[in-house]
Amino acid sequence: MPLLNKIPAELNRLIGDSLSVGEDMADLLFACKTDLAPDGRMEDSMLVVTRRHLVVATRSDGKWSLTHTLSLADIAGLTVEPLVGASALMATVDGRESRLLRYTHAVAQDMSDAVESLLHLIGPDGSPDHTEPVAEEPVPDWSSREAHLRTFRRLWSFCLPHWRTLVIAMLVTVAASAIDLLPPYLTMILVDQVLVDQSMFIWLPLIVALLAVSRIVHTGVTIISGRMMAVLGDRLAYDARSELLNVLQLLPLKYYDMQQTGGLMARIARDAKSIHYFWIDFAPQVVQQGLLVIGMTAVLFYLNWELALLVLIPIPAIIYASFHIKRYLMWFYGRSWDSWATFFERVNDALAGIRVVKIFAQEKRQSLEMQLENEKVFTAERNIHIRSRTVRPLLAFIVSVGGLLVWWYGGQQVQSTEMTTGMLMAFFLYLAMFYSPVQQLTSMADWIPEMMTAITRTFEVIDSPIEEYTPDGTVDVPRFEGRLELQDVNFGYVAHQPVLKGINLHVEPGEMIGLVGHSGAGKSTLIKLMCRFYDVDGGRIMIDGTDVRRMDLTQLRSQIGYVEQDPFLFSGSVADNIRFGNQDASREAIIEAAINANAHEFIVKLPDGYDTPVGERGGRLSGGERQRVAIARAILHDPRILILDEPTSALDLETEKKIQEALGRLMEGRTTLAIAHRLSTLRDADRLLVLKNGEPVELGTHEELLDRQGEYYRLVQLHTNVSSIVGVEG
């Protein structure tokens, strides 16, 4: 029994006064505190139940008052009505329902306990359902290195519109490099001339000031160039992403057959970012460090050419090594990409199919398999890191050899006074600066391959041929009558593997054709050809006497409606999905379409009505509901030719009937090609085309074909058997 919340003394007295003679507070059974006043304010309220009465009280401005006092004997029923954001307790008295109180979800649990207890004193009620989401993850693929030069050219063309910014940023970078050369030189003057000569001491502050100024200017210049390049990099990455996004919508469906969606996502997110890295980190570094190296080489030779030669000795070794390391490491990077790809694919699969995994009790095996992929990733990553961490210290060692040579030779020259101490110091300062850019350039070598691959992949997508939207000699067909002609149509997804062979068919405007055949017979393929997702290999498809290949794709598809077997809904509201094909449809039109699709009723019963988010892929709606939203979407689209892939799965009879009705309305007055599974659709079709292994074997009405006792007859027999088992019939 629930919650005897404390009853305030004032309320206690009020209730006592209102109760009938012979009953007092000792008869109190329970009370439940709730949170809404009758006017909807969030105020304490209370449901109090005594042996004979039900009392509802509420507080306003700190004073309690009773809103309802009912005798339990008078209450014929008690129900909880779910509202939106709250619930209401309803009581039936004298055959009429009356509202007792409202409360929010915060006290829903307490209240449902209280109502249950109350029902024991008086009768019962039901509840709702829903759910399920899906996940998506990246999968990359690895491409060749040959295209790198082309990639560089493309990179360049990308930043061409921004060349002004680029030139300024580069100039600033050059200035920064030049300023870098100054401090060691000043140090030399300081040591050799100012510090050794009392009379020169007045120069000390000046030189220190110069050193300070050069540092300050250098800092300023670095900030400016850094910011300019960063903004430029972001801009370019943005440009690349927008191009990718545009292209992704325009690529032919064929492209998606070969690619995994996850891989494309990875490209957009990650690869376009590489363009940013190229311009922010890579290019400025190369320019600045390169200039530094050149400048310093010049200064070193100017100061002492013999010593300068010694400094250069390790350079060929460094370059040689870095070059080879680059190639060597690249192979390992490829392996790493591949292992990540399979890893993501595997995990993605396991998560998307988690229900199947659990039903078949395969969690352990799945974990093990994923663990295996994890190990492969580990090995691949380890291979890279072991190698790159070995290579770098080795390079550092080669570099240090230069320092030893300077000590040895320069030291001798200072001893024999051929060189001043200041100059040797300057040499060391330069040396410290000299190898670091060389090394940096080298270490960049190990991410050149990674970056270039990513950038190349980005361009690969951008450069993929997109669909030809307006072919040469386009014939304008603004509104179809709906006459279809298939003449000797041949098609295969892969060359020399025909899926459709010699299809001939004439369809009159408004006629409905049912496509029948075993799974894999080519029904869906024929439909895809109609929408021109693919082009025929032989023969032709004509609408109103015009070859579909000579039509504007947008014009063609905007007049074809397609209701898929398992319709795809976009995350967004129900209304968004219905208006998908007509963005400017009015709310009235949306409602009208939904009513015709038998969807309106269930939609307005959703707490948020047409504003209810359908979830990813429409996952929050049931299969039958998704279907009807898709039909509403097609009705609003008002196509001239309708293509219908009937769902195979049996829904409950009621839903089945509603969908059938909705489809009937949708097909009215339109040429329809339907992949039919239901007997009723087959009977209603004007003619049926029976496909077998991609070949047309029979054409005629339901009755004609049944009389023939051929392929169709056998299919129907099979079908009716199945239907009678699952209890679905037309």
Next chain:
Amino acid sequence: MSFLDPAVVHLERRDDQPPTLSIAGDLFFGVKIRQAFPLSQESRYVTFFDQEDEYLGIVADPSSCDESTFRIIRDEIEWRYFRPRITRVVEMEGRGGTSLFSVETDRGEVKIPMRDLREGMTELSPGRILITDENGNRYEIPDLDLLDRRSRRLIRRLI
């Protein structure tokens, strides 16, 4: 055709009982009134259901019904859709995974418990925010720009 003519739709209500609807003379007791677009178009498109929750019809523009009908429609909607409007955010405290928002609303002050701040906040349209707390209660900020600076800052951090 699909929409009811507002001229033939009349509502009546007695005490605490659900209203009675007459459509062109047909009477329906204990009707429920629901909005078709409760979030994006509150003032239009109301639908009627009978006691058994069977659909009766839809009126596109309830304001063209007679005055008392229109008032009842408004009251009924007010009664069914409980979504306090937040007028001020007083403070926000984190307590081991759950955050507590103290806010003032047009229905009084309340502390909103939220487990996942980002998940629970949806921007319906620019500046209009729907907050769903861990109990499933919902609150609305009709226009973020109309809140005071401090409240705005507290909210902005989360969306």
